[in-house]
Amino acid sequence: MRFFIGAILAGTLCGLAPAQPTLSPAQRQLNIDSFEQIWTTVRDKHWDPKLNGVDWQAIHDELRPKIDKAVTMDEARDILSDMLHRLKQTHFGIVPAEAYKEIDQKDDTGKSSPEDGDPGIDLRLVDGHALVTFVAPGSPAAAKGVKLGWEILRIDGKELAPGMAKVRAALGSALLAELIETRAVVERMEGPIDKTVDVEFLDGNNRTVNLKLTRTGLRGAETVVGTLPPLRFWVEAHKVQPDIGYVQFNMFFEPDAVNSAVQKIMSECRDCKGFIIDLRGNPGGLGAMAMGLAGWFTNQSGLVLGTMYLRTTSIKFAVFPRPEPFRGPLAVLVDGCSASTAEIFAGGMQDLKRARIFGTHTAGAALPSLITKLPNGDGFQYAIANYISEGGKPLEGIGVTPDQEVKLTRHQLLEGQDPVLDAAVSWIHGQ
């Protein structure tokens, strides 16, 4: 995910990079080579051969003399980013190391360390404030008395507000802002297991509380999928009410584990009045899992969540109904940190009128993309497909608008409430 987020920021954060010294002739040549690699990749691999209507050759001819003359990395990156911005599409960008570090506290490779841990806190940005939304039972944070709704002011002495303001200024009102800012704070909290992190909170009485919290293993089991960095996966399924089933998992991986959890709660919940799928904070993962998950909730064959368009073909996200699907009311919970496959599932089920969506607007980050290393050492992110939900709208840059918007508030969190879940439960009981 860090890699993903860093890539999203791409050229947007170029301005955060410190000034660079004048480049050597060899370094300038590497930038020229990078320019050509980017231009050729887009020409040959963009899902739309017409490149969104832009005259790509003309852009090359206009910008190539400029990259030839670029004498600093800032200048070079501005030109590379300018070229990609002409496409007017997300998921195309440059990942300068300096900007990447503004939001990523990890190593330069973007790879997680299996030894990483956290104090047992999850959080969300609410109106620009980082609020605790989950404290793992038995975790160091729980032992030190951290409560829901506490605001995180500083991590290891570094005030959060200026950094978040900087990122927000760079991103403006982009849907992705919440996802990126949240991840940035979460990653500041993470680090080597058994090492401590100093966190300054604002408690429920608006008093500052300074705690030294030990990091323990991240929640879930390690999973490795292809070339992705090692990830931590968890899934939970239970009843939130005697007659309402509930499933939550932190990302769309480990399909067998998700299936087992869904199957188990389904078997215990045959007579349940409703079901809730909680995708808040879920950044996506394996796209095909959206189809498999949908199949648990419909008996209608031939349904499609949406269509992914690649350069040479298109792929329908078809739904295969399970033998005994749940057909009662289905609520899906989302927020600004729900992205990619989570949006494909939520958006598709909404379009099919099979689910009611609760929470806040999703991240609008549905495109599959790749990141390659450029000759100059920067990363280059490019999308390889477009995705249109079954209702006919792209999710990219637009996201899923909940049927019922429910925002978190510090007051409700301090009261131990989950207003989004409460709204879904209330709706199900009203059906």
Add this chain to the structure above:
Amino acid sequence: MSRFYIGRNIAIGAAVVLSFSLARAADDLPKADNILDKYVEATGGKAAYQKHHNEVSKGSLSIASVGLKGDLTSYRAEPDKSLTEIDLGGMGKSTEGSDGKIFWSKSSMMGPHVKEGAEKTQAELSSKFNAELNWRDLFKDVKTVGTDTVEGKDCYKVQLTPADGGPITQCYDKESGLMVKMTMTAQTPMGEQTVDSFATDYRKEGEILMPHKIKQVLAGQEILITIDSVTFNADIPADKFAVPDDIKALVDKK
């Protein structure tokens, strides 16, 4: 999709050919019938094929662009029973099979699925055992449509049209007679997908010469299938091709 991973060769259903067509090939091209018959001879001959009543192939499947690799096992038996199992690490398992009547697939990611319509027709074709020998029964028309060069080998392009469904194009090495490429349009619930398959590393398994590396290009991704071992006339359990319970439940609901 996994149907295209199978194989004695590229995809058994299409690796074969046939036609009662009397259509003549262009004057400067050999007749498709001869090319297809030559393939059988080049890979071991009719008698060698007829000795086999089932086969078990084991190997691996990898998608290098995303760093995925997993195990593949394929069971096939006369006349049209098949089962292919793929375990792709963090992506879970996918299985595809046929008992000769019901053609199905299931995967950890997508769930169980019973094939119908054009998808079923294509699955029926690819499940035929020893299809190489019976191409005349499987295709209503075969014709040589040109030549091509595939990975440095000059080959004859043969178009095979089944009784039902779209044509398959195969390219046979002019010199060795071995099939080096196959192109077909796969019928899937996710839509039609063009699949190019490239067969290399032909080696003998018993008396049959067969490719041990098959590169498939599908939706811009390269999938490499490597066959490590093939056992003919294996002791396959009687229930190996039985339809799974969840597939039966879906069939019963229809």
